[in-house]
Amino acid sequence: MSDRALDRRAVAARLLRERRDALVVTGLGGPAYDVAAAGDTPLNFYLWAAMGGAAMTGLGVARAQPRRRVVVITGDGEMLMGLGSLATIAVDAPGNLAIVVLDNEHYGETGMQPAHTGRGVDLAGIARAAGFADAVSIRTDAELDALARRLFTAPGPLFATVKVSTETPAMVLPPRDGPYLRSRLREALLGPEAHS
Amino acid sequence: MSLSWPDDVFAELQSARIRQVAYVPDAGHSRLIQRCHADAGMHTVSLTTEEEGVAMLAGAWLGGERGVLLLQSSGVGNCINMLAFNQECRIPLLALVTMRGEWGEFNPWQLPMGGATEPSLSAAGVRVYRAEAPDAVAETVRAAAMLAFQSYRAVAVLIGQRVIGAKRFEK
Numbered sequence: 030m031s032d033r034a035l036d037r038r039a040v041a042a043r044l045l046r047e048r049r050d051a052l053v054v055t056g057l058g059g060p061a062y063d064v065a066a067a068g069d070t071p072l073n074f075y076l077w078a079a080m081g082g083a084a085m086t087g088l089g090v091a092r093a094q095p096r097r098r099v100v101v102i103t104g105d106g107e108m109l110m111g112l113g114s115l116a117t118i119a120v121d122a123p124g125n126l127a128i129v130v131l132d133n134e135h136y137g138e139t140g141m142q143p144a145h146t147g148r149g150v151d152l153a154g155i156a157r158a159a160g161f162a163d164a165v166s167i168r169t170d171a172e173l174d175a176l177a178r179r180l181f182t183a184p185g186p187l188f189a190t191v192k193v194s195t196e197t198p199a200m201v202l203p204p205r206d207g208p209y210l211r212s213r214l215r216e217a218l219l220g221p222e223a224h225s
Numbered sequence: 226m227s228l229s230w231p232d233d234v235f236a237e238l239q240s241a242r243i244r245q246v247a248y249v250p251d252a253g254h255s256r257l258i259q260r261c262h263a264d265a266g267m268h269t270v271s272l273t274t275e276e277e278g279v280a281m282l283a284g285a286w287l288g289g290e291r292g293v294l295l296l297q298s299s300g301v302g303n304c305i306n307m308l309a310f311n312q313e314c315r316i317p318l319l320a321l322v323t324m325r326g327e328w329g330e331f332n333p334w335q336l337p338m339g340g341a342t343e344p345s346l347s348a349a350g351v352r353v354y355r356a357e358a359p360d361a362v363a364e365t366v367r368a369a370a371m372l373a374f375q376s377y378r379a380v381a382v383l384i385g386q387r388v389i390g391a392k393r394f395e396k
Contacts, residue, residue: 054284074287079310082280086310089284089292092245092268113273114280121270207314211287219289 034194035173037131041102042067044129044177048100051181052090052214055203056083056103058138060131064102065203071217074210075203081110084128088118091126091185094218098125098181105132105146105190112155118186119160127180127187128156133195141195156188164188230388231256233363234321235264238293241370243319244268245285245292247278253323253389254295261295275300276307279318283310286317291374294320298342298383299335305349311379312350318379319370320351328386331394339386346381357385 041063045053053073055061061075074090076083087101108115108130118126134147146152156164167173167189176189204210215223234257238246246261246269248254261269272278275296282292296304301322311318325332326339346353352372356365365382373380 052288076310078313079280079283079307082276082283082307082310085277085280086284086287088270089245089281089286089290090288091284093285093288093290111277114277116273117270117277207316211314211316214287215289218287222289 034133034168034192035170036196037063037133037193038066038198040131040173040191040193043173044100044102044180046177047181049181051098051100052094052218054083054087054090054099054101056080056101056107058104058107059133059197060102060104060107061203062198062201063131066198066201069203071213073203074214075205077205077207080107081114083107084111084114084118087126087128088114088121088123091123095125098127099123100180101126101128103128103130104137105130105134105144105152106136108152108190109145109150115156115159115161115188119156122160122186124185126185127183127189129176129180130190131193132190133193135195137195137197146190152190153188161186161188165190167191228359230359230362232260234366235260237363237366237370239264239266241319241367241374242291243293243370244290245282246270246295247272247281247292248295249273249275249278249297249300251295251297251323253297253384254321257321258295275303279304279307279310282318283314283316291317292319294318296320296322298322298324298326299338301342301346301381302338305345308349308351308379315377316379317373317377318351319366319373320379320381321366321384322381323384323389324386326386330386343383351379351381353381353383355383355385357387359388362388
């Protein structure tokens, strides 16, 4: 792990600064708090469990909403649990889906146990080998800026793993009531049809 | 015996406005999978493991589309943790499960999950319907789809191994 790894809250805020009407799905734990800290909106859907399912949730939303950008923001442990989904998504190749892993190389939620990503496992390399034409590892502010500029416009599927520090910022809890989260997102997307 | 049940099920999926289909390849569902792939109105995705489909179809419904998960009973075991998504958010799920490990099974390794399919689905909050005759499958799928999408619940239809026929292992 680099001594100068990026700050996860600053990364989330930078990446989402120009999101406009993009949908964001988060994996459980740290990434959910980071996205909430960047600004809660009905267009955010936070997973509080279902570990390993964030990227596939993004795929389903992206196929249902082909005119919207869908960005999945998750952690390295969560992504490791759903590695097969990288193969599924690469083969399905949704043009409007981006997956961003905030990779602190640890399981932050459970006591900061080391994860495989700090021991040589390269998530962007796995994504590339699965078939993502666009898969990058981000370690610097300049690289982060470049990613932020194309996160909502580059042809998908896009995969990025952003190396962040193990520093744990103050918790910013997003809503966790499932029916509320799903209904507010559906209302924002579908209007009255959400309840038909 | 009617062999048209997969076509009848396909017609039910169309009338239920199913737009996304997620599956792990399965002999019992092979005809239905072919029909779904051939339909331009359905986006059909092959998975590496069944729980991917649980998450994908939850996402589909969040985005305003209905989906169906096609799997074998052994794959139900892979889904259990992901089903928290449906139960806790009251997100519909329609799953069509072909059974192994019951009617004339040759492979003893299929028996544990075959026996655990219904109780584990029930324990995870999924309503379970059974279809034990070819003529019963389509109407059971219709009722399951109505319950799932109109009452916002996870519903599985277990299609008995007797309907599909025991897999033959011949030397």
